[in-house]
Amino acid sequence: MGRQLSRREALGLLLGAGLWAVAGCRVPEVGQAARASDPTQPRPGGILKIGHHADPTTLDPHEGAPAALPLMGLVYSRLVRFRVGREVHPNQLIPEPDLVESWEQTDDLTYVFHLRKGVRFHNRPPVNGRELVAEDVRANLEWLTSSPDPRHRLHFGRIDRVEIPDKYTVKVILKEVTAPFIYYVAGPYGWILPRELVGQRALLRDTAVGTGPFVVHERIPGISIILKKNPEYFVAGRPFLDEVHWLVIPNETARLAYFRAGALDLLPPAVPTSPAEFELIRQALPEVQAEEVPGAEAYYLKVRADAGPLADRRARQALALAVDRQALLERLVRGHGVAAGPLSPALMEWVLPADRLGPAARYYRPDPELAHQLAAATGLPGLALRLGLPPGVAGGQTWLEVLQDQLGRFGIGLARGDGSAELNLQVYGFFLDPDEQLAAMFEGGGAAAADPYLAELVRRQRRILNKAARKQLIDEIQLYLAEQQYFIGLISASHFGLWQPHVRGYRPHSGPGSYELVDTWLGR
Known part of the structure; x- marks a missing residue:
């Protein structure tokens, strides 16, 4: 039996000559990467190599x-x-058909989905390329509806029943009005599997059989996933690429060296690239294409407001006034981000601008004089608070040091604590809808969840189907949250995408999945 390849050797075969540039040969000098021609028509074919930081566990x-x-x-x-698409902002969410030709909402509780005909699963066991039909959709939705996973319950737990009028029609009847239901259907748990595989979690750990644009050809755990074009994909002429190579490179320095050497075509925003390294790449290789995706990661201080001095709203307001968000941005992400308000800035069409928060806008900018007044009135000076940090949070010690310094100016002590601490740093990713953020923050324990007025507002916004009327209520919720400061908005950090000059038709998107690669092609 031959010797098993090391990780470096396996990656070398997949990355080609670029690895040897990283391993010791010369890396291209600044500006040396070739500028690709820019043909007007997409070119089919080619292999796209993507660097990722982690290997999926399932x-x-x-x-x-x-x-x-x-x-x-x-x-x-x-x-x-x-x-x-190139014309769509990375945080803009516009639902459109995927497996369906169309859908309609026939009443407040009923959605009817009309499936495309002739869509086939990948030619892999146990389905071997059979057609997708309504029974497959029902099996997925019913499993998600009954799942104990709270993430599934939020998105699909309000389904009452699923009916199948015919082979290509699915009727979903909800238990209660759910304004963002279509957004949840398009969310990170709405993937449609063959009914034979639904719920088969042990089997699905290493098996992937879908209807998507690519088929999993080979997986080497910890090293790579090789995907090949699905010849039966239901969108004519797509994808353009022949193959996508997902290459697992946990070390950021190595990923960026491979990219700079031309061995990688794409580092998407989902892959961590530090602000400093992003700036260096942009300066060193100006021809490289890049996008800074704003608001992709939002940080909040969750306040234990159920007892002690922090049960007083004025004490929470004092903490909010003591925080210097611009200093946080500069220290933690080199200024690449924005201040976070009541809603994550990534919810761009729902966020109430600071100038419309009225008097509560003052709680999102430092005001030492008012902070001192409110802190003194509520007994905060001399108080020792604890800060809980989520496991593995980037820059955790820096967060602690910066907040210690900022609160210490008002005589408030801060030490590291656990989940029971008075303050907990919370990190949130991309939300599909305000309902998702409000559920994540307030449908749990603590004083905020016990606030009957807030609970009623959150319930009502979910049941308003008219978008303009719902926006008015969500504005009201933001004004209320800005006054209450149950969660103190800190910052929202940007993510960064980098791709080579020859990668065409690509623009990153924050929505679940990587649909943007369906239209991506190589101009070389």
């Missing part, structure tokens, strides 16, 4: 594993997806 699309999520849109499809 290929089960309903698991929602963050490391696997960018892969899911290449292998699976949903009833509805979010539009992507």
Whole structure:
């Protein structure tokens, strides 16, 4: 038996000559990368090599594993997806058909989905290329509806029943009005599997059979996933690429060296690139294409407001006034981000601008004089608070040091604590809808969840189907949250995408999956 290849050797075969440039040969000098021609028509063919920081622990699309999520849109499809394209902002969510030709809402509780005919699963066991039909959709939705996973319950737990009028029609009847239901259908758990595989989590750990634009050809755990073009994909002429190579390179320095050497074509925003390294790449290789995706990662201080001095709203307001968000941005992300308000800035069409928060806008900018007054009135000076940090949070010690310094100016002590601490740093990813953020923050324990007025507002916004009327209520919720400061908005950090000059038709998108690669092509 031959010797097993080392990780370096395996990556070398997949990356080609670029690895040897990283391993010791000369890396191209600044500006040396060739500028590709820019043909007007997409070119079919070619292999796109993507660097990723983590290997998925499972290929089960309903698991929602963050490391696997960018892969899911290449292998699976949903009833509805979010539009992507060069003209679409990365945080803009526009639902459009995926596995369906169309859908309609026939009353407040009923959605009817009309499936495309002739859509086939990948030619892999146990389905071997059979047609997708309504029974497959029902099996997925019923499993998600009954799942104990709270993420599934939020998105699909309000389904009452699923009916099948015919082979290509699915009728979903909800228990209660759910305004963002279509957004949840297009969300990170809405992938449609063959009914034979639904719920088969052990099997799905290493098996992926969908209807998406690519088929999993080979997986080497910890090293790579090789995907090949699905010849039976239901969108004519797509994808353009022949293959996508997902290469697992945990070390950021190595990823960027491979990219700079031309051995990688794409580093998507889902892959961590530090602000400093992003700036260096942009300066060193100005021809490289890049996008800074704003608001992709929002940080909040969750306040234990159920007892002690922090039960007083004025004490929470004092903490909010003591925080210097611009200093946080500069220290933690080199200024690449924005201040976070009551809603994550990524919810761009719902966020109430600071100038419309009225008097509560003052709680989102430092005001030492008012902070001192409120702190003194509520007994905060001399108080020792604890800060809980989520496991593995980037820059955790820096967060602690900066907040210690900022609160210490007002005589408030801060030490590291656990989940029971008075303050907990919370990190939130991309939300599909305000309802999702409000549920994540307030449908749990603590004083905020016990606030009957807030609970009623959150319940009401979910049941308003008219978007303009719902926006008015969500504005009201933001004004209320700005006054209460149950969660103190800190900053929202940007993510960064980098891709080579010859990669065409690509623009990153924050929605679940990597549908943007369906239209990507190589101009070389």
